[in-house]
Amino acid sequence: MWMSGKISEKNVKLKRAYERPMDSDGKRVLVDRLWPRGVRKTDAAIDYWVKELAPSTELRRWFAHDPSRWEEFRRRYA
Numbered sequence: 725m726w727m728s729g730k731i732s733e734k735n736v737k738l739k740r741a742y743e744r745p746m747d748s749d750g751k752r753v754l755v756d757r758l759w760p761r762g763v764r765k766t767d768a769a770i771d772y773w774v775k776e777l778a779p780s781t782e783l784r785r786w787f788a789h790d791p792s793r794w795e796e797f798r799r800r801y802a
Contacts (some may be wrong), residue, residue: 745769757781 731760737749741760745752745768754760754770757778779787779801 741768741770757784 737750739749741754741756741763750767751771752769753772753774754768755774755777757775757780759765759773760768779797783797783800786800787793
């Protein structure tokens with residue numbers, strides 16, 4: 725495993741993969757099953773791509789970005 729110990733939420737910042745990397749970002753971790761469309765891997769400056777933590781393909785398809793399914797999506801993902 726590349727990380728160990730507990731990580732405080734105050735040390736985690738969320739950022740879209742489409743946003744330009746900054747020197748102040750620290751380690752950049754992509755948690756998604758799919759690579760962001762139109763983003764070159766070299767331009768994204770992603771340090772770790774952790775597909776296994778992302779929602780499954782089946783769960784993403786079921787959710788289909790339907791806001792009425794958000795709470796159930798969160799429950800199933802957890």
